[in-house]
Amino acid sequence: MTPDLPSNQTLLNQLEQIAQGIGATFAPFCEVVVHDLLDPKHSILSIHNNLSGRQVGSPTTELGLARIADPDYPQVIANYANRFADGRRAKSTSVGIKDEQGRYVAALCMNVDLNLFGQMQSMLAQFCQMDNVEIKETLDPANAETIREHIDKFSASRSKAPQALKPEDRRALLAELKQAGYLEVRKAFSTIAQHLGVSRATLYNDVKS
Structure with missing residues (x-):
């Protein structure tokens, strides 16, 4: 054919x-x-x-x-x-x-x-290489990473990204963070607002609601 x-x-x-x-x-x-x-x-x-x-x-x-x-x-x-x-x-x-x-x-x-x-890969490996010096230092004194991890776990439990949380979800999250004592951490609201993609004013309103 x-x-x-x-x-x-x-x-x-x-x-x-x-x-x-x-x-x-x-x-x-x-x-x-x-x-x-x-x-x-x-x-x-x-x-x-x-x-x-x-x-x-x-x-x-x-x-x-x-x-x-x-x-x-x-x-x-x-x-x-x-x-x-x-x-x-x-x-x-x-x-x-x-x-x-x-x-x-x-x-x-x-x-x-x-x-x-x-x-x-070789360049990245070289760039990420660190000298074996026994120095303990944290660049996250306000436990910001711990707060972000808590937010991520909370969001994952609702099958959402942190930025997709609705107001009622944010209120439940803030209640958890308050109970765990994270809202007393210095600059906590700034860390939470940045990770959620909202303003601090929005968070303050969520707390009052």
Whole structure:
């Protein structure tokens, strides 16, 4: 049966729009490639955030050939180890696209450069490294973190974010904090208001209600 060329072209055009969106979202870390598997010797139709050095018109990969040869080959292969031509490590995901007859006609492939993330991880590890000096100091003398943790637990028990608490919820929270003695802590109302995303005046009204 002759492939439905207009239908396949429409599919490829839509796939290209998806590739552009993914490429723009994950630039510059992720290479996004659209393959036309009906033309395996020149399968690459587009390549966004080119990390592999390939060009439009380059041939398909071994995975593409496997799909062409076997319609039952897995349609989605996610997060498999890969390498660019220069040896850089990559994490790849490949999605095969079938036509109405169940034949592979295209593929959308994403290749993430792990070396970039490795460098970022090393820099973050170095930045977060601390000398082993036995000094005890707290930058939270007002127990603000303890208050925030109490607010978070209270909010979670109601399946809400702290900023989404309604006035009746805030009144119940303030009653708990008062009973625990937290309202007597210096700058407690400032800490609570900031974490809830309301003004101190609003909290004072809640306490009076």
